Amino acid sequence: MNSISVFAGKELLDLRRNKVMWVLTASLAIAVLISVVVASLDFRTQMAAYDLYVNQLKASGSTVIPAAPQLFPLQMLRGGFEYIEIIGALFAVVVGYGTIARERFRGTMHLILSRDIGRVSFAGGKLLGIGVFWAVIVGAIVAVAAVSVSVVGTASLTGGDAFRLLIAGSVSWVYLMFWSAVAAGLTALMRRPSSALILALGLWLFVVLIVPQIGDTMDPDNQVPGGLFKALAIQKSDEVAVLAHFSTFESARNALEVTSVSKLFERIAFAFVGIKDKYNQQGFAFIWYAMSRYTWSILAMTVSATVFSLVASTRTNLLRKAS
Amino acid sequence: MTSFAISTHGLTHRYGTKVALKPLNLDVATGEIFGLLGHNGAGKTTTVSLLTTLLRPTGGTATVAGHDIVADARGARSKIGYLPENVQFYDDLTLAENLRFFAKLSGIPKPDARIAEVLGFLDFEGHDHERVGAFSKGMRQRVGIAQAILHRPPVLFLDEPTSGLDPEGVRTLRQSVVRLNAEWGTTIFMNTHLLAEVTRTCTSIGIVRQGELVHHDSLAATLGEYPTEQALESAYFDTAGSAA
Amino acid sequence: MGVVARHELLASRRNRAPQLLVGMFVGMVAVSSFIGWLTQTTVSGIYGQVLADGLTTQPNPFVDVVPLFFARNTVIYVVMIGTLMAAALGVQSALRDRKATVADLVLTRPVPVRALLAGRMIGLGALLAVVIAVSSVISWVSISVITGSALGVDGSLRLAAFGLLTWLLLLGFAALGVLGGLYVTRETSALLAPFVTWAVIAFVLPQLGTAARPVSLLNPVASVPQTSGVFHAVSYVTVPLSITEHFKTTSSAILEGSSGGFPLASLAAVAAFTAVLVVAVVVTSPSRLSGEAGE
Numbered sequence: 001m002n003s004i005s006v007f008a009g010k011e012l013l014d015l016r017r018n019k020v021m022w023v024l025t026a027s028l029a030i031a032v033l034i035s036v037v038v039a040s041l042d043f044r045t046q047m048a049a050y051d052l053y054v055n056q057l058k059a060s061g062s063t064v065i066p067a068a069p070q071l072f073p074l075q076m077l078r079g080g081f082e083y084i085e086i087i088g089a090l091f092a093v094v095v096g097y098g099t100i101a102r103e104r105f106r107g108t109m110h111l112i113l114s115r116d117i118g119r120v121s122f123a124g125g126k127l128l129g130i131g132v133f134w135a136v137i138v139g140a141i142v143a144v145a146a147v148s149v150s151v152v153g154t155a156s157l158t159g160g161d162a163f164r165l166l167i168a169g170s171v172s173w174v175y176l177m178f179w180s181a182v183a184a185g186l187t188a189l190m191r192r193p194s195s196a197l198i199l200a201l202g203l204w205l206f207v208v209l210i211v212p213q214i215g216d217t218m219d220p221d222n223q224v225p226g227g228l229f230k231a232l233a234i235q236k237s238d239e240v241a242v243l244a245h246f247s248t249f250e251s252a253r254n255a256l257e258v259t260s261v262s263k264l265f266e267r268i269a270f271a272f273v274g275i276k277d278k279y280n281q282q283g284f285a286f287i288w289y290a291m292s293r294y295t296w297s298i299l300a301m302t303v304s305a306t307v308f309s310l311v312a313s314t315r316t317n318l319l320r321k322a323s
Numbered sequence: 324m325t326s327f328a329i330s331t332h333g334l335t336h337r338y339g340t341k342v343a344l345k346p347l348n349l350d351v352a353t354g355e356i357f358g359l360l361g362h363n364g365a366g367k368t369t370t371v372s373l374l375t376t377l378l379r380p381t382g383g384t385a386t387v388a389g390h391d392i393v394a395d396a397r398g399a400r401s402k403i404g405y406l407p408e409n410v411q412f413y414d415d416l417t418l419a420e421n422l423r424f425f426a427k428l429s430g431i432p433k434p435d436a437r438i439a440e441v442l443g444f445l446d447f448e449g450h451d452h453e454r455v456g457a458f459s460k461g462m463r464q465r466v467g468i469a470q471a472i473l474h475r476p477p478v479l480f481l482d483e484p485t486s487g488l489d490p491e492g493v494r495t496l497r498q499s500v501v502r503l504n505a506e507w508g509t510t511i512f513m514n515t516h517l518l519a520e521v522t523r524t525c526t527s528i529g530i531v532r533q534g535e536l537v538h539h540d541s542l543a544a545t546l547g548e549y550p551t552e553q554a555l556e557s558a559y560f561d562t563a564g565s566a567a
Numbered sequence: 568m569g570v571v572a573r574h575e576l577l578a579s580r581r582n583r584a585p586q587l588l589v590g591m592f593v594g595m596v597a598v599s600s601f602i603g604w605l606t607q608t609t610v611s612g613i614y615g616q617v618l619a620d621g622l623t624t625q626p627n628p629f630v631d632v633v634p635l636f637f638a639r640n641t642v643i644y645v646v647m648i649g650t651l652m653a654a655a656l657g658v659q660s661a662l663r664d665r666k667a668t669v670a671d672l673v674l675t676r677p678v679p680v681r682a683l684l685a686g687r688m689i690g691l692g693a694l695l696a697v698v699i700a701v702s703s704v705i706s707w708v709s710i711s712v713i714t715g716s717a718l719g720v721d722g723s724l725r726l727a728a729f730g731l732l733t734w735l736l737l738l739g740f741a742a743l744g745v746l747g748g749l750y751v752t753r754e755t756s757a758l759l760a761p762f763v764t765w766a767v768i769a770f771v772l773p774q775l776g777t778a779a780r781p782v783s784l785l786n787p788v789a790s791v792p793q794t795s796g797v798f799h800a801v802s803y804v805t806v807p808l809s810i811t812e813h814f815k816t817t818s819s820a821i822l823e824g825s826s827g828g829f830p831l832a833s834l835a836a837v838a839a840f841t842a843v844l845v846v847a848v849v850v851t852s853p854s855r856l857s858g859e860a861g862e
Contacts, residue, residue: 002427002430003427003428006424006427006428007428010424013416013420014413014415014416017415017416018415020753020755020756020759024759024763027763031770031771034771034774034775035774035780035781038774038775038778038798039778041778041798042778042798045778045798078780079774079780079781082780082781082782083770083781085782086766086770086781086782087766087770090762090766094755094759097755098755101755106411106412106413106414107407107409107410107411108411108412108413110375110377110405110407111405111407111410111425111470112428113376113377114375114376114377114400114403114405115400115401115425115428115429116397116398116400116401116429116430117397117400117428194659194662194754194758197755197758198585198587198588198655198758199587201588201651201655201758201762202587202588202591205588205591205647205648205651206591209647209648209785210591210595210644210647210648212782212785213640213643213647213785214602216785216786217602217603217606217640218602218605218606218609220606220609220610220613228610228613231625232614232617232622232623232625233623233625234617234622234623238617238620238622241620242613242616242617242620242622243613245612245613245616246609246612246613246616249609266782315377316379319377319378
């Protein structure tokens with residue numbers, strides 16, 4: 001256990017010294033901030049358009065006033081969570097890769113492995129260090145998100161909102177750990193660290209961008225601009241009835257989506273934060289009932305990735321020359 | 324009875340079908356400075372990698388400080404220090420940070436006093452807060468020795484320790500090795516392809532040729548057999564077998 | 568220059584890691600038509616069901632679809648995979664010599680550095696051309712199979728024009744990768760720099776100009792810049808630099824004859840992006856070519 005904490009401490013020191021990491025995490029935080037600003041400005045634009053419309057209606061003597069667009073502050077974080085989903089995962093890959101590659105490139109591996117340390121101390125300690133790192137970063141990003149929603153979005157957050165953010169932050173941590181662990185495992189496993197990085201980036205591309213994109217493409221409603229059912233002037237109740245005839249296609253599409261850890265992360269985070277309308281302003285029991293399967297799945301994926309990383313970090317693998 | 328710091332019986336290593344080390348039977352007595360001479364590719368680094376448990380032997384057995392290198396690899400590791408050829412460090416970290424890390428890995432809970440002691444021993448004070456990335460080759464080699472002896476290992480392995488050093492660096496390193504042996508009683512196993520290295524520092528000599536130990540004797544006996552440097556040199560070239 | 572270009576092709580062929588991305592790109596182009604077909608079949612099925620249930624009197628929205636509609640997903644695969652593939656190839660190309668520290672051996676030969684760098688870009692350009700040609704042939708064949716008749720002259724020419732546009736965009740990203748490999752010391756950072764630039768171009772800039780969310784930018788149709796308010800003002804700065812959005816605009820004009828946006832201006836933006844980066848590579852100082860690459 002002692003050498004695990006030594007590696008964890010060293011990993012944190014390394015990450016703190018690494019300027020690239022600072023640039024990356026700062027840019028992630030800025031991207032989240034930008035998306036809140038954009039969402040808030042977008043809402044103001046909508047409000048202005050609404051006010052204009054209402055004034056025109058009043059001027060024309062109408063007494064029927066349409067409902068004003070409603071602001072749900074946490075919904076402004078949609079872009080922010082999408083950035084964690086896409087760019088956060090990319091950075092997590094780089095962090096996981098770097099932790100093993102640094103030692104292998106430097107040739108410090110021999111100094112470490114000729115010492116009396118346990119079988120999993122090296123990889124375990126590294127992952128523990130990364131875990132602490134991501135906890136700090138996610139904590140900071142959630143804080144940036146909360147503050148920017150309050151300040152830029154001029155919304156007041158309740159205790160319940162804070163709790164929802166905490167859950168979404170925890171899921172973000174699990175998600176980012178998945179990517180770091182996978183990349184660290186691949187870097188230990190492959191002979192050339194740079195091949196491991198490209199493989200990990202390929203995996204990132206596939207899981208984060210391609211699979212969800214295929215899922216979206218396969219959504220029949222996405223095939224016609226404005227939505228198929230809208231184009232055919234079909235009510236929501238009829239839409240459900242019609243789609244029931246195509247349940248195999250729909251379940252295949254859903255199955256494809258839930259194989260992607262990114263899609264799982266997105267669904268859970270969007271549900272708890274209330275970004276998805278279906279779960280907005282709903283109680284925790286309701287959301288948990290719908291999300292428990294996905295939550296267990298994403299946890300299982302991250303645990304598997306961690307085990308993979310530990311198992312791949314054998315002395316033989318780590319000491320191989322990076323030819 | 325002599326106690327052996329290093330003892331091997333038929334220790335062998337193959338890379339696939341290529342034999343890197345033919346069955347090696349070698350005993351190095353406690354307190355010796357043993358020099359293993361050989362040309363590049365003769366099997367020196369393979370031998371050290373096996374004895375430092377970085378490689379697993381494909382045959383035979385060996386003990387280091389009484390610990391079997393396979394059955395009790397962790398025990399062996401706790402008794403050795405190792406300086407690889409072309410040692411690398413964490414360039415972004417300071418000297419103190421690098422050493423603190425390696426000291427903790429070697430199980431020294433409060434390492435600062437030990438680090439100061441070791442740096443004092445090596446006459447290498449005053450650089451604690453400098454980043455290792457800015458160090459010269461000679462300074463890095465001293466950091467290398469420092470990390471290897473932090474935990475006062477009874478056995479120290481040095482792989483081509485003077486490679487790439489200037490004459491001043493070579494002299495400093497030799498002095499450190501001799502003092503370590505004399506003052507701390509450390510047994511030293513040193514790989515080199517430089518004849519002068521061995522005759523000036525070591526107490527016993529082995530010569531390895533194409534994976535096989537072809538000569539092993541004390542320095543005194545070896546020098547008795549080859550009294551002039553010229554005689555020894557031609558013996559080295561004959562035994563070590565200049566493939567070129 | 569020819570020697571360098573040929574060496575570039577050979578070395579890239581031997582380096583298996585970026586080939587994974589090449590394989591993914593060609594593979595996804597091949598699969599995308601199939602996915603398009605599967606979805607279209609399902610949509611037609613849904614339409615049939617809706618009609619049979621008497622729920623609509625609208626015409627089938629898919630009747631007027633042009634054959635090249637099935638290539639529209641390729642647009643997004645170029646933006647997602649193709650650009651990153653090109654950047655990875657570029658980075659590997661620049662780092663190859665530095666990692667092997669052979670740059671000094673090459674630089675002491677009587678060859679002007681600009682010719683060396685130009686040769687490298689020509690080699691990368693040729694490599695990309697081959698990859699794009701293969702994926703275009705795959706698209707042509709699969710679209711012909713799906714629609715049940717060979718793609719006509721007009722369609723084939725449009726597909727070829729789309730291939731050229733793709734080549735132009737990817738050459739720019741390859742140059743971006745080479746620049747990363749030349750200017751950034753550590754390998755990880757060198758690979759990361761073009762990836763981050765890509766993320767900024769593909770997600771952050773368009774979001775600033777259009778208020779579109781990151782995931783919605785994975786749609787093959789370009790987001791429309793807002794015409795009023797703050798976003799309109801910001802879009803003056805961000806729109807010219809949103810190269811992947813320009814690529815989408817020009818692509819829909821070429822493939823589906825869509826009249827959205829300003830396809831010619833967008834084409835000019837893509838061309839300018841690539842020209843600037845390629846020139847930046849060629850005028851790089853010789854000192855950048857050597858120096859061992861760290862982790």
